[in-house]
Amino acid sequence: MAVLSVVGNGCKRILQMKKILSIACVALLLAGCTTLGDARLAKGTGIKRTYDASFNTAWKAAVCSVNGLGLSIATENKTDGYILAQRGMTAFSYGENVAVFVYRKGANKTEIEVVSKRAVSPNITARNWTEKVLNGVNGCL
Numbered sequence: 001m002a003v004l005s006v007v008g009n010g011c012k013r014i015l016q017m018k019k020i021l022s023i024a025c026v027a028l029l030l031a032g033c034t035t036l037g038d039a040r041l042a043k044g045t046g047i048k049r050t051y052d053a054s055f056n057t058a059w060k061a062a063v064c065s066v067n068g069l070g071l072s073i074a075t076e077n078k079t080d081g082y083i084l085a086q087r088g089m090t091a092f093s094y095g096e097n098v099a100v101f102v103y104r105k106g107a108n109k110t111e112i113e114v115v116s117k118r119a120v121s122p123n124i125t126a127r128n129w130t131e132k133v134l135n136g137v138n139g140c141l
Contacts, residue, residue, distance in 0.1 A: 043082075043101055046115035047130045050105060053141055055081075058110035062100050065136030069129065071098060087129075098129045112137055 051058050059078055066073055071085040083100040101113040116129040 042099065042115040042117065043113070046099070046101070046113040047134065048111050048113040049134050049137070050109060050111045051137065051141065052108055053110050054108055055102065055104045055110050057141065058112060058137070059102050061137045061140035062102055062112055062133075064140035065133050066098070066100060068136050068140070069132055071129065096129060098133065100133060 051061075053061065059081075062083060063073070063076065066083060066085045071087050073083060073085045075082070075084040077083075081102045081104075083102075085098045085100070087096050087098075097117045099115040101115075103111040103113070105111050112134065114130040114133045116133075
């Protein structure tokens with residue numbers, strides 16, 4: 001009988017440890033998650049380029065670039081000058097969230113800023129879309 005109670009207690013402890021470890025893993029993953037809202041709130045922290053183009057022309061080029069890269073546009077707000085896009089989970093990434101900001105700098109001068117965030121912070125294989133989007137704008141102008 002004593003042997004059975006020791007084995008039974010050992011199994012219970014193992015199950016408790018597995019449960020605690022599972023909860024800790026989920027908590028770590030959730031703590032490192034970003035959303036499209038986080039990408040938008042990071043305005044001012046991205047890479048910027050200035051283009052010799054009107055706001056409307058640059059806006060169309062930004063949309064063209066994002067679409068051309070296969071990102072899914074979640075929000076286009078031309079009045080406030082931002083585009084929110086994302087790429088879902090792939091075999092190599094848990095996904096990325098991208099914010100593109102278009103600023104009027106003059107009649108024919110526009111600045112575009114791109115912020116790219118990993119959907120899950122520890123995801124080291126996630127793409128940084130910043131340069132790809134900005135280079136795509138050049139191609140769409």
